[in-house]
Amino acid sequence: MLKSVHHIAIICSDYKKxxxxYTEILGLEILNETYRKERASYKLDLALNGVYVIELFSFPNPPERTSRPEACGLRHLAFKTNNLNQITGHCQKHGIPVEQxxxxxxxxxxxxxxADPDDLPIEFYEE
Known part of the structure; x- marks a missing residue:
């Protein structure tokens, strides 16, 4: 039946930000970027280490979604890392607050x- 997670879709409020x-700070690779004129929206396909993982969408005036604390729905997006200190230092260098x-x-x-620019919780988990 199921083989793997195909992708995660994220709707953002500020596409450029x-x-x-996701690309400059987290380092995900752009596979494809499409502007859909009829929807006035972008769809950005992103990969991690060559594997398609995230679809980033923009839509005009998307409704806000409660994401913390422990709201119903998607809880967070988690990335595996081999060096937690390196990724947290990288985030702090870019002015991104890091939890303890x-x-x-x-x-x-x-x-x-x-948190991403729309306050979606992003977890870094050290393996």
Missing amino acids: SKAF IRVDEITGKRFTFI
Whole structure:
């Protein structure tokens, strides 16, 4: 039946700001960028290490969605990292607030959170 996650779709409020965040700061690769005139919106296909993972959409005046604390729906987007200190330092260098590093009580692994330009929680989980 299911083989893997195909992609995650994110709707942003400021396309240029979110595009820069996901590509320039997080380093995702642009696979394809499409402007859909009939919808006045962009669709940006992004990859991580060559694997298609995120569709970033813009729409005129999207409604706000509650994302914290513990709202119903998608809780957060998590990325695996081999060096949590490196990624948190990189984020801080770009002026992105980083939550205090915590330790997963079940796995003993370190993790932390930042937020994208629309306050979507982004987790970095150290493997």
